[in-house]
Amino acid sequence: MARISDVAKHAGVSVATVSRVLAGQGSVSESARERVLASVKALDYHPDLAARRLRSGKTDTLGLIVSDIRNPYFTDVSRAIEDVAYARGMRVLLCNADEDPAKERFYLDMMRDENVAGVILSPTLQLLSRFRPEDFSFPLVLVDRSNPDTHADAVVLDNPDAAQRLARHLLDRGCRRIAFFYGAASATGSQRLAGYRSALADAGLEPVPVPIRPTTEDARQALLAWLDTQSALPDAIVASSGLILLGLIEGLRERGLRWPDDVIIAGFDDMAWTRITSPALTVIAQPTADIGRSAIELLLARIAEPKQAMRRIVMRGELIVRGSSQPG
Amino acid sequence: MARISDVAKHAGVSVATVSRVLAGQGSVSESARERVLASVKALDYHPDLAARRLRSGKTDTLGLIVSDIRNPYFTDVSRAIEDVAYARGMRVLLCNADEDPAKERFYLDMMRDENVAGVILSPTLQLLSRFRPEDFSFPLVLVDRSNPDTHADAVVLDNPDAAQRLARHLLDRGCRRIAFFYGAASATGSQRLAGYRSALADAGLEPVPVPIRPTTEDARQALLAWLDTQSALPDAIVASSGLILLGLIEGLRERGLRWPDDVIIAGFDDMAWTRITSPALTVIAQPTADIGRSAIELLLARIAEPKQAMRRIVMRGELIVRGSSQPG
DNA sequence: TGCTTATTTGTAATCGATTACATTTTATGT
DNA sequence: ACATAAAATGTAATCGATTACAAATAAGCA
Numbered sequence A, B: 001m002a003r004i005s006d007v008a009k010h011a012g013v014s015v016a017t018v019s020r021v022l023a024g025q026g027s028v029s030e031s032a033r034e035r036v037l038a039s040v041k042a043l044d045y046h047p048d049l050a051a052r053r054l055r056s057g058k059t060d061t062l063g064l065i066v067s068d069i070r071n072p073y074f075t076d077v078s079r080a081i082e083d084v085a086y087a088r089g090m091r092v093l094l095c096n097a098d099e100d101p102a103k104e105r106f107y108l109d110m111m112r113d114e115n116v117a118g119v120i121l122s123p124t125l126q127l128l129s130r131f132r133p134e135d136f137s138f139p140l141v142l143v144d145r146s147n148p149d150t151h152a153d154a155v156v157l158d159n160p161d162a163a164q165r166l167a168r169h170l171l172d173r174g175c176r177r178i179a180f181f182y183g184a185a186s187a188t189g190s191q192r193l194a195g196y197r198s199a200l201a202d203a204g205l206e207p208v209p210v211p212i213r214p215t216t217e218d219a220r221q222a223l224l225a226w227l228d229t230q231s232a233l234p235d236a237i238v239a240s241s242g243l244i245l246l247g248l249i250e251g252l253r254e255r256g257l258r259w260p261d262d263v264i265i266a267g268f269d270d271m272a273w274t275r276i277t278s279p280a281l282t283v284i285a286q287p288t289a290d291i292g293r294s295a296i297e298l299l300l301a302r303i304a305e306p307k308q309a310m311r312r313i314v315m316r317g318e319l320i321v322r323g324s325s326q327p328g
Numbered sequence C: 001t002g003c004t005t006a007t008t009t010g011t012a013a014t015c016g017a018t019t020a021c022a023t024t025t026t027a028t029g030t
Numbered sequence D: 001a002c003a004t005a006a007a008a009t010g011t012a013a014t015c016g017a018t019t020a021c022a023a024a025t026a027a028g029c030a
Helices: A004-011 A015-023 A030-043 A049-056 A072-087 A101-114 A125-129 A159-172 A187-202 A216-229 A242-254 A288-304 B004-011 B015-023 B030-043 B049-056 B072-087 B101-114 B125-129 B159-172 B187-202 B216-229 B242-254 B288-304
Strands: A061-066 A091-096 A118-121 A140-143 A153-157 A178-183 A208-212 A236-239 A264-268 A282-285 A312-315 A318-320 B061-066 B091-096 B118-121 B140-143 B153-157 B178-183 B208-212 B236-239 B264-268 B282-285 B312-315 B318-320
Touching: A004 A015, A004 A030, A015 A030, A049 B049, A061 A072, A061 A101, A072 A091, A072 A288, A072 B091, A091 A101, A091 B072, A101 A118, A101 A125, A118 A288, A140 A288, A153 A159, A153 A288, A159 A178, A159 A187, A159 A236, A159 A264, A159 A282, A159 A318, A178 A187, A178 A216, A178 A242, A187 A208, A208 A216, A216 A242, A236 A242, A242 A264, A288 A312, B004 B015, B004 B030, B015 B030, B061 B072, B061 B101, B072 B091, B072 B288, B091 B101, B101 B118, B101 B125, B118 B288, B140 B288, B153 B159, B153 B288, B159 B178, B159 B187, B159 B236, B159 B264, B159 B282, B159 B318, B178 B187, B178 B216, B178 B242, B187 B208, B208 B216, B216 B242, B236 B242, B242 B264, B288 B312
Parallel strands: A061 A091, A061 A118, A091 B091, A118 A140, A140 A153, A153 A312, A178 A208, A178 A236, A236 A264, A264 A282, B061 B091, B061 B118, B118 B140, B140 B153, B153 B312, B178 B208, B178 B236, B236 B264, B264 B282
Antiparallel strands: A282 A318, B282 B318
16 A cells, blocks of 8 residues: 555655645645656555544545435435535435434434534434534534524425415315324424414314324324224325325225325325325425535535524425325 | 543553553553543543544444435345444445446445445446456445355345246236346346246246336336337236336326236335335335345454355345236 | 745654553462 | 562554645746
């Protein structure tokens, strides 16, 4: 393994000059630069990152802690983040906290230990509710989950607005009794609940909120249990996330219920499979690529300019109307 | 930020003793150990990883390069790998090569630069076909994709066997003309093609292979184009992967074709959405959690014992028969 | 040309840990 | 109690880069 001193010797210059050429800083004569680059190639030299980091105290690594790697929403967001990082030659440490505060803690500690330049995080509710900026020694951008009063850069969907528009769409379709299955232990769940509530209040209707754990399997079981307690079917059922929507669909199929005839159904997240049910599902699509791109750009801006004011980027969801909300 | 010398001073010992306590190596008296640990806690000391790596030349980081992070197969495998690593306090650098040999090259170089302890990789066909063990300076385990003659540790599905069993199942159901949509530029695609071919050959039937690019959108378009060239529908259509299966389903819906009545359909990968089509889809389920777990255990064993013989772990796929292959 | 200023280059300190080696302290056996 | 082995501890070299500072060289100008 060639070291910087080998390159220096080979090029007939000092290690300082080699370092300057590689960093693109300081002034180096054209002839020296060429000789160094030739030697680097000839010796197949690759700088030791550990040594570089130790001395400079800097890394070109970003951290990304997602709350559930199996959720297509997060894989799409990660893809966008990774694409930007890749284009800039930066590394991304991708970690999966699995909605577990202990794992989240572990990975946040790891980010500190790795001395990353910054972190993008979709926090657990526990972390978000006790969020204090001074707990983090690195620049941080929240994604997907953040409250208006959270003192941190963030990129989120306009959850209340999206849920409200989805609910209004169903009201326009004549639905009166609309049940809302939402993740109670989730920031997005409650924000979407608020939007749903306000739409129903505007129409003078009673909301029917059903808080659940926001997983597919819990949604399925919760729906079955809930249906058993009801004397009649509601007009519509809404899911506060894609994972929940999938569980509800499973439950409906299990009960032999069809949509939109027996009950109208709609939800969040335009996942690939929402197009292949019969009929296809009405959903709020999130601009996942834009969310990821904005998050990393926000982070890089914060790293470059630590003092700048906090920014909160709110994205608008897109209502995609499909067969599941169009009776007749 | 506390350094090791601060801890040493605080505990009244030398830095060497602190290092020994933290590494759990060498001999340290019980009283010294206790004082050191107390000082570590009191000062909230966290060793500088860059310094440690520079001096020791070791990292507790593993690399994981998947070919497509959006593919649920890989997210499931990563989950299992990450779980094991987490339990052992190791880090995982997760990268998404996106089926792009250039990105794959980039990330492999990055792994070398990061000096990771080992790498788990699902290689592109390009890399696999020119695979040479001596090109890698770190222990490597291939996952999902590997040929019997590839000289590397690997964990794969028994692709020929699984495809053969799936094809036989359809033959048993009375299908004679069975089309096979497979990823031509993929190692698994061709291995599964071989199994399908052999099942049809055993039955004295002509195979109907349709090579495509292994993405959902390509599968959809390929199906539509292919149907246009056919005078009659085949008895069954088989997809060589979950992503392809999804595309085929989209295509069938677009044409207004229903399964199993118009055509029987089946494929690989037991993704969540395969249970919610009407009827649900017959698939070969892969033991993704076992695959991931085996891969990291194989890697850790190789790291611990670099000289041991190459191992190739072949997993059996499970045929899950659902409505899509049961006419009547 | 001679003097000042700008550019280029090199030497050596430095980052914070690990670890070889030397040394001191404690334990063991007779 | 004394010699010897074992355990515990400390000192200082080391990993491979970056970078402050000093020194050398080149350029600019009267």
